[in-house]
Amino acid sequence: MENNTLMKGENISKLYQMGEVTVAALKEVDLELYQGEFVVILGPSGSGKSTLLNILGGMDLPSEGKVFMESEDITDYNDKKLTVYRREKIGFVFQFYNLMANLTARENVELATEICKNALDIDEVLGAVGLEDRKDHFPAQMSGGEQQRVAIARAVAKNPSLLLCDEPTGALDFQTGIKILSLLKKVNQEFNKTVVIITHNMPIGEMADRVIKMRSGEIIETKINKNPIHPERIEW
Numbered sequence: 001m002e003n004n005t006l007m008k009g010e011n012i013s014k015l016y017q018m019g020e021v022t023v024a025a026l027k028e029v030d031l032e033l034y035q036g037e038f039v040v041i042l043g044p045s046g047s048g049k050s051t052l053l054n055i056l057g058g059m060d061l062p063s064e065g066k067v068f069m070e071s072e073d074i075t076d077y078n079d080k081k082l083t084v085y086r087r088e089k090i091g092f093v094f095q096f097y098n099l100m101a102n103l104t105a106r107e108n109v110e111l112a113t114e115i116c117k118n119a120l121d122i123d124e125v126l127g128a129v130g131l132e133d134r135k136d137h138f139p140a141q142m143s144g145g146e147q148q149r150v151a152i153a154r155a156v157a158k159n160p161s162l163l164l165c166d167e168p169t170g171a172l173d174f175q176t177g178i179k180i181l182s183l184l185k186k187v188n189q190e191f192n193k194t195v196v197i198i199t200h201n202m203p204i205g206e207m208a209d210r211v212i213k214m215r216s217g218e219i220i221e222t223k224i225n226k227n228p229i230h231p232e233r234i235e236w
């Protein structure tokens, strides 16, 4: 592995047996993620993005292939080690925030960090995502954009090696979506977190250091953006 390789997937395949039919969600995918980069994985519905994200995040295992995080092969892990891996190495951000409705913003973040070894200061992270005045609000008292900020704070405060975001702007209007993308960029730069976003929204690729395009379970193109644009300049 190169010095700054954070994750490496080798020959990853994922097959689903549907009665007589075998669906190949991923076909011999190779990829590398580098420390500190901002990656956007683009592809149409059904191209295998979520399957790949789930495997990188230790939520699912490949049918074949190896997945290394910081040189350790996570496909060798048992369930217990995978749980620790998900808890300590990965921050997840989903389209629908998945916050605990009966906990405040601060408590949602606190709960996620309680069992993590190297958690960051909760109030500092809530401040960084612009929620200092909303800490004691419950999810139902917040807008979609604010709830997504809580979800991002929750993921970042664990101090993971990698932030995996599945359509993080999918449920938001354009302006709010741009703000969330700007926040993810800030987290990438200020907290030096490697960020991966999966989306079918092509213009989002323009803010990435690297764009990985998928189709039918394969990576069909990897493109380095020499001059990624600021999210505020994205239009869709």
Ligand SMILES: Nc1ncnc2c1ncn2[C@@H]1O[C@H](COP(=O)(O)OP(=O)(O)OP(=O)(O)O)[C@@H](O)[C@H]1O
Pocket (backbone or CB within 6 Å): 016, 017, 018, 023, 024, 025, 043, 044, 045, 046, 047, 048, 049, 050, 051, 052, 200
């Ligand atoms: N649990 C499953 N059982 C059977 N087939 C599955 C399963 N999960 C995914 N697939 C199939 O694998 C392929 C890839 O699905 P995946 O969800 O990874 O695509 P995607 O690019 O994330 O799509 P979307 O953007 O719609 O979420 C699809 O053909 C899908 O139907």
